[in-house]
Amino acid sequence: MYSRKNNTQRARDVMRKKVVYIDGMATAKEAVDLMRAEKVDTLIVKKRHEDDAFGIVELQDLINGVIIPDRNSSEVNVYEIMKKPAISVPSSMDIRYVANFLIRTQIRRAPVEENGEYVGMISISSLILHNMEF
Numbered sequence: 001m002y003s004r005k006n007n008t009q010r011a012r013d014v015m016r017k018k019v020v021y022i023d024g025m026a027t028a029k030e031a032v033d034l035m036r037a038e039k040v041d042t043l044i045v046k047k048r049h050e051d052d053a054f055g056i057v058e059l060q061d062l063i064n065g066v067i068i069p070d071r072n073s074s075e076v077n078v079y080e081i082m083k084k085p086a087i088s089v090p091s092s093m094d095i096r097y098v099a100n101f102l103i104r105t106q107i108r109r110a111p112v113e114e115n116g117e118y119v120g121m122i123s124i125s126s127l128i129l130h131n132m133e134f
Contacts, residue, residue, distance in 0.1 A: 008094055009094070009095045009130075009131075010091065010092050010093060010094060010095065011089050011090065011091050011092070011093045011095060011098050011112045011120075011122050012091040012092070012112065012114070012119070012120070013095070013130075014095055014098075014122060014126055014127060014130045014131075015091070015112040015119070015120030015121060015122045015126070016040075016120055016121045016122070016123075016126060017119070017120045018038065018040060018120070018121070019044060019111065019118045019119070019120060019121060020034065020035075020038045020040050020042075020043050020044065021043065021044045021045075021046050022034055022043045022044070022045055022046065022057070022078055023045070023046050023078070024045045024046065024048065024055060024077065024078050024079035024082065025077055025078070025079065026077065026078050027073060027074050027075070027076060027077060027078070028062055028065070028066045028071075028073040028074075028076040028077070028078065028081065029073040029074045030078075031043055031057055031062065031078050032062060032073065035059070040121075041058060041059045042056060042057070042058045042059075042109055042121055042123075043056070043057050043058075043078075044056055044086060044111060044118060045057055045078055045079065045082045045084070045086070053084055053085035053086070054084075054085060054086040054111070054118075055078075055079070055082040055083060055084035055085065055086055056082060056083050056084070056086040056087075056110075056111070057078050057081060057082040057083070058083075058108065058109065060108070061081045061082060061083065062081065064081070065080065065081030066081065086110070086111055087105060087107060087110050088110055088111040088112065088113040088118065089101060089110050089111075089112055089113065089122060090112075090113055090114070091112050091113065091114040091119060091120070092114075095127055095130075095131070098110075098122060098127065099124070099127050102122075102123075102124050102127075103124070108123055108124055108125075109121055109122060109123035109124070109126075110122055110123075
C-alpha cells in the first residue's frame with residue numbers, strides 16, 4: 001500500500017545539482033558535444049546582457065530543430081532552437097507544486113533557483129523516480 005512521506009520534500013531535495021551553461025552563439029553540434037561531456041540533457045543558455053533572460057536548450061530541441069528538419073548541426077546556432085525565457089522554480093517549492101507546475105506549463109524540466117542563481121535542474125522524471133516506492 002502507498003504511504004505518504006511525513007516530511008515535506010522540496011525542489012532542492014530532488015534536483016540534479018549540475019547546471020551547465022552554453023553561449024547562444026554556440027552551434028548545435030557544440031551543444032551536443034557539451035551535453036555528452038557533462039552527461040546532461042539540458043543546457044542553460046547564457047544571458048547576452050544584464051537585462052536579458054536565460055534560455056534553455058534540451059535534447060528535444062535538438063531533435064526538433066536540427067534532426068527532423070535535416071539541418072547541419074554545425075550551421076545551427078543554439079539561440080535558433082532554444083526556449084526563452086528559461087522558466088525556473090524556487091528551491092524551497094514543495095515537490096507536489098513543482099510537479100503540478102511542470103505539468104500545467106507543459107515543460108519537462110526547469111532550473112531550480114535560489115538567491116537569484118540556478119543551483120540545479122529538476123524534471124518530471126526525477127520527481128517520479130525520486131518518489132516512487134518499488
